[in-house]
Amino acid sequence: MTDIISMQDPNGLVDGHPVDHHVGAEAMIQITDMNKWFGSFHVLRDINLTVHKGERIVVCGPSGSGKSTMIRCVNRLEEHQAGSIVVDGIELTEDVKKIDMIRREVGMVFQHFNLFPHLTVLENCVLSPIWVRKEPRRQAEERAMALLERVKIPEQALKYPGQLSGGQQQRVAIARALCMNPKLMLFDEPTSALDPEMIKEVLDVMVQLAESGMTMVCVTHEMGFAKTVADRVVFMDSGQVVEQAPPSEFFTNPKSDRTRLFLSQILKH
Amino acid sequence: MAEMTPTGGAPADSFRPIPPRPPPSSAVGPVRWVRENLVSSPLNVLLTAIGLYLIWLIVPPLIDWALVSADFFGSSSDDCTSDGACWVFVGARFQFFIYGFYPDPERWRVNIMFLMLAAFLVPQFLPGTPAVVRKWLGIFGLTLYPLITAVLLLGGVFGLPAVETGKWGGLMLTLVLSYVGIVAALPIGILLALGRRSHMPIIRTICVMFIELWRGVPLISVLFMASVMLPLFLPEGVNFDKLLRALIGIVMFQSAYMAEVIRGGLQGIPKGQYEAAAALGLGYWRATGLIILPQALKMVIPGIVNTFIALFKDTTLVLIIGLFDILGAVQASIVDPAWGRVAVEGYVFAAFCFWVFCFGMSQYSQGLERKLHTGHKR
Ligand SMILES: Nc1ncnc2c1ncn2[C@@H]1O[C@H](COP(=O)(O)OP(=O)(O)OP(=O)(O)O)[C@@H](O)[C@H]1O
Ligand SMILES: [Mg+2]
Numbered sequence: 232m233t234d235i236i237s238m239q240d241p242n243g244l245v246d247g248h249p250v251d252h253h254v255g256a257e258a259m260i261q262i263t264d265m266n267k268w269f270g271s272f273h274v275l276r277d278i279n280l281t282v283h284k285g286e287r288i289v290v291c292g293p294s295g296s297g298k299s300t301m302i303r304c305v306n307r308l309e310e311h312q313a314g315s316i317v318v319d320g321i322e323l324t325e326d327v328k329k330i331d332m333i334r335r336e337v338g339m340v341f342q343h344f345n346l347f348p349h350l351t352v353l354e355n356c357v358l359s360p361i362w363v364r365k366e367p368r369r370q371a372e373e374r375a376m377a378l379l380e381r382v383k384i385p386e387q388a389l390k391y392p393g394q395l396s397g398g399q400q401q402r403v404a405i406a407r408a409l410c411m412n413p414k415l416m417l418f419d420e421p422t423s424a425l426d427p428e429m430i431k432e433v434l435d436v437m438v439q440l441a442e443s444g445m446t447m448v449c450v451t452h453e454m455g456f457a458k459t460v461a462d463r464v465v466f467m468d469s470g471q472v473v474e475q476a477p478p479s480e481f482f483t484n485p486k487s488d489r490t491r492l493f494l495s496q497i498l499k500h
Numbered sequence: 501m502a503e504m505t506p507t508g509g510a511p512a513d514s515f516r517p518i519p520p521r522p523p524p525s526s527a528v529g530p531v532r533w534v535r536e537n538l539v540s541s542p543l544n545v546l547l548t549a550i551g552l553y554l555i556w557l558i559v560p561p562l563i564d565w566a567l568v569s570a571d572f573f574g575s576s577s578d579d580c581t582s583d584g585a586c587w588v589f590v591g592a593r594f595q596f597f598i599y600g601f602y603p604d605p606e607r608w609r610v611n612i613m614f615l616m617l618a619a620f621l622v623p624q625f626l627p628g629t630p631a632v633v634r635k636w637l638g639i640f641g642l643t644l645y646p647l648i649t650a651v652l653l654l655g656g657v658f659g660l661p662a663v664e665t666g667k668w669g670g671l672m673l674t675l676v677l678s679y680v681g682i683v684a685a686l687p688i689g690i691l692l693a694l695g696r697r698s699h700m701p702i703i704r705t706i707c708v709m710f711i712e713l714w715r716g717v718p719l720i721s722v723l724f725m726a727s728v729m730l731p732l733f734l735p736e737g738v739n740f741d742k743l744l745r746a747l748i749g750i751v752m753f754q755s756a757y758m759a760e761v762i763r764g765g766l767q768g769i770p771k772g773q774y775e776a777a778a779a780l781g782l783g784y785w786r787a788t789g790l791i792i793l794p795q796a797l798k799m800v801i802p803g804i805v806n807t808f809i810a811l812f813k814d815t816t817l818v819l820i821i822g823l824f825d826i827l828g829a830v831q832a833s834i835v836d837p838a839w840g841r842v843a844v845e846g847y848v849f850a851a852f853c854f855w856v857f858c859f860g861m862s863q864y865s866q867g868l869e870r871k872l873h874t875g876h877k878r
Binding site: 308 | 791876
């Protein structure tokens, strides 16, 4: 097992192709027989999914299939009613302390950015490190500036979110999540509220983040991103995981006819 | 076409920006204003004419009464010889309007209260005040100031003779009532509003009942209850101050209103803000204090100030339980037979005092809104 890990190159790429070398690695997320209902509506049905450390997962599927709900269960923005979710060895239960511990380690990026409009970009980024991780302000600000540099908008640090373009706001949102030093990043359709020319600048940041070895779960319809970055693509429909496979297999040789139908529909456009 | 481009070599369809020109004179300045606002249609011309006529009818006599043929100096009604306003009356009763029955030798204590109030309020209006100073003055005003003032006005400690609250009156009483009302109603209102949106049924029910109870009764009956009924329910011998009872009544009543104003703001916060705060690991109180409340309160500043202004003016209702605020003091003075007909002067003075404070609050809130504006909403 150890030699499998030691053989990995840092980008998780062999001859430029992602390989499923994480099987032996420790699990970051372990979802077992998870079920969730909204009232009497059964949104998630018998979900089983394992995400290993360092792995990049892309989740796709038709609208209403439960993709958002599933990843929102991982940091308890939604509560599941049956089965278990274990994040970095901590099982999600009613226990508020455990939920807090998990949220500290899991960063999340939303479709609509959800920046805090009354705070500047820099204040958005340092808020949680200062109040949750109790970092000294100076240290938090230095880290935040370094991360804003990484997402290529250090010059916007003192502006308010309302003064930025959508793409810039989304990059701030990514920097804000990274400021907490997360072990896992969740993305819920981070580019689907953006104009076409802004999508690329956000995807570039996400690719760069993937290359740095971050464990990522992305709900996205950007199939180009899935092909180049993902270790595994998870396809969902009607609250179920229909199929999961490395992108090479997923796009060229899907096992399920439901997947094939979905792919033919999105590739048409 | 090519020979028309001055550079000659440039292609005929190259883009050249048109330099900006000033707008025509009919579109700017006073001319435009008059055209747009006063004479834009026959109906508007007519309304303008009527308006000018009414101004001509009302304003000159008013100025004549209030200033030109008014009497300013003197000490008794004999000095009011002209047929204009008798401001002598206001001058002679000024002390009573401001201090009520607060004993003469102790009035410096009230003056200190006024001075301190001015000292931390005036800098808030000056644009050059640094943010840190503003903040600390604000904190002083909300915490230490009410305590210091209470000790100072009540006396009975540090060698200050005690002055019972029955003697308080005039503008000073108005300010005490409304200041305590404002400073207490805001935080209680915030807690009630949060409680009403709580997921815990017990807390929610208590808050809903509290709000609906106090909102459902008129302030007059609250004050009557506080002054007349409450003592009947209290055990024999237990008796607490009438002013304190009135204050509690006002605070309860106004915080119920405040709670609903703030709840309006809380409902305007998108769900995404709560989720982003939760995802960052902020707990309920931190998310509320750092993310939700600052935005919600900012959104409802006009409503909050509206409530404050209403509160300020509602304090006059304490008249009916025998406390003499500034309006009560004026009313008690104008019936004095030694002065003849001075009711208008007295009421104008009282109205002017109210207007100054209410206008001040309104201006402050507008300044605050401008300051807190952080770019366009998306
Ligand atoms: N809070 C909620 N209460 C009730 N039903 C909900 C709630 N949130 C989502 N749903 C329903 O659950 C189903 C799954 O929603 P979800 O948002 O997870 O879908 P999705 O796969 O993310 O779709 P999309 O691509 O449109 O974002 C949908 O049918 C939706 O209507
Ligand atoms: Mg979704």
